[in-house]
Amino acid sequence: MDYFELYHPGLSVDCVIFGFHDNELKVLLLKMKNSKQWAVPGGFVKKQEDVDDAAIRVLKERTNIEDIYLRQFHLFGQKNRSDDSYVDSLVQDHVIREDMDSWFRQRFITVGYFALVEFSKVTPSPDQNSERCEWVPLTNIPDLILDHQEIINEALKALRNKLRFGPVGKNLLPPKFTMTELRTLYETILGEELDRRNFQRKMLSFGILDKLDETRKGGAHKAPFLYSFNEEKYNQKLIKGFDTIW
Amino acid sequence: MDYFELYHPGLSVDCVIFGFHDNELKVLLLKMKNSKQWAVPGGFVKKQEDVDDAAIRVLKERTNIEDIYLRQFHLFGQKNRSDDSYVDSLVQDHVIREDMDSWFRQRFITVGYFALVEFSKVTPSPDQNSERCEWVPLTNIPDLILDHQEIINEALKALRNKLRFGPVGKNLLPPKFTMTELRTLYETILGEELDRRNFQRKMLSFGILDKLDETRKGGAHKAPFLYSFNEEKYNQKLIKGFDTIW
Structure with missing residues (x-):
């Protein structure tokens, strides 16, 4: 060749x-x-x-x-x-x-x-x-x-920037997930802890999640609800971004 | 050659x-x-x-x-x-x-x-x-x-994205400018009108502007104050971005 x-x-x-x-x-x-x-x-x-x-x-x-x-x-x-x-x-x-x-x-x-x-x-x-x-x-x-x-470092920076103004979770998570799993993903990408309540409030305010009628069973705690991304709204935010400061 | x-x-x-x-x-x-x-x-x-x-x-x-x-x-x-x-x-x-x-x-x-x-x-x-x-x-x-x-179109998109999460004005404006001139720049880049009061409030909240002890003379209206970018704080925001949603 x-x-x-x-x-x-x-x-x-x-x-x-x-x-x-x-x-x-x-x-x-x-x-x-x-x-x-x-x-x-x-x-x-x-x-x-x-x-x-x-x-x-x-x-x-x-x-x-x-x-x-x-x-x-x-x-x-x-x-x-x-x-x-x-x-x-x-x-x-x-x-x-x-x-x-x-x-x-x-x-x-x-x-x-x-x-x-x-x-x-x-x-x-x-x-x-x-x-x-x-x-x-x-x-x-x-x-x-x-x-x-360096290529990996720059890729991580680019991923963090994406997270700042649009949704990214859908491609990294299985179709159904708990709010804690979603927050853990964000914490892991950003490399910092996020406030549990604030995260949930903000994430729900974007309107990109559907709360399912199912819970995750098997844990020691009260079974948490499962969520999935709303395909249509997620894709809208992917294009338009979250509400910007201007 | x-x-x-x-x-x-x-x-x-x-x-x-x-x-x-x-x-x-x-x-x-x-x-x-x-x-x-x-x-x-x-x-x-x-x-x-x-x-x-x-x-x-x-x-x-x-x-x-x-x-x-x-x-x-x-x-x-x-x-x-x-x-x-x-x-x-x-x-x-x-x-x-x-x-x-x-x-x-x-x-x-x-x-x-x-x-x-x-x-x-x-x-x-x-x-x-x-x-x-x-x-x-x-x-x-x-x-x-x-x-x-297409290259110009994509460049404009990239510039708009920059505006969404960090400052850009310094490179496009002369060293001293009025709040209206700054807002007009942002409106022009974004291609949309911005609320005068909201813009001023948000822009001042970033702490990147110094209000000067000078006004722009010569207009029909009350002479507006001049501003300049605070080099140090501007550069900080350039690296860290405006406060993010997370």
Whole structure:
């Protein structure tokens, strides 16, 4: 396969895939072959492919799901993102074949995307350069290649910003959830505790939740009510945002 | 000059430069040589240059100012952004020389930046492919090349979003301004009228303004007080945003 023939030169996409599980925010990472380092799933952009479609393709290959909430958040364009010693190590560790050497020695800019997925729906699949594909808690990220730690940091910032002016929960939670589960998700993303009553009041005021006629059974406490997102109103807020200050 | 030698392949930057003048939001546009079409200022990225630095360079060349408020807002990566007929017309209109033909026939992705500048400080300068460089009101944009109309639309969306959760006025206004001038700027960006009292109350509540001991003289009405942005508090809000809903 001739990479130069098939792909847009000097361009890649990298996807930070967020999932919520065990009250933790996790990202899907690849363990590189013959190396201790990990990487954010990514790939190249075909010459006849929109850049956004390349990201959708990579996500489908790694998670085996489609229709993912996916947003471009930043272009990483620093000239020293990579260097020859990095490619040397890839060749030495047999992560890439020698005949791909000149492709990988190009300067690459990469388009960062973040995705929000429902944890249970994902079947992680490694790519040709990796031996494992796993969910890793954000609090316990291993050593990553290149600027991938920065890419994750920026993705988290972008996700927090989204939370500030529109809804995000729907893509990360199962269809039915308690108010506590929703608040825990928000607390986890924001990295801070939120007041239980204030959160419930504000969240209900947006009108995006339907209170169901069901409760979550099995806990020690009084069984809490279940909620689901009201599809129509949620999508309206997704476009218009919560009421703005102006 | 060998473009392939000097520049990163298939990559450009385009800068939507916003200024505020005569109660209107304007953008700086280039009139293409021998063509009726206009373009957003842009350029290529040198092999040894960060992508952000390429945007800074383009802006300095077109506006003759440095230290501009500049933000990446979107990567335009559609495969059909350009086509051969577009390059044919560039060659035919002598906008580009024939020996640059193969460079321009590449598929280009472009990184969109928007800039906020103080109108009076800018000295517009055309580039080698254009005959004029002018401020054009957003309400009166002429026919533009490629997807440049979409690039402007997306830049405006990004600017409006900025306004929703942080301050933006400082880069668009002169150092001293009245509350009415500030409100007019916000109304113009948002494209809607704002309540005079509410605006003043909210704006003052952010604590980013210093009320000066001076008034604007010369009007028919009682001379209004002048304000300036408090540098330190403004910059804090720029980083932290206005108080969020959570």
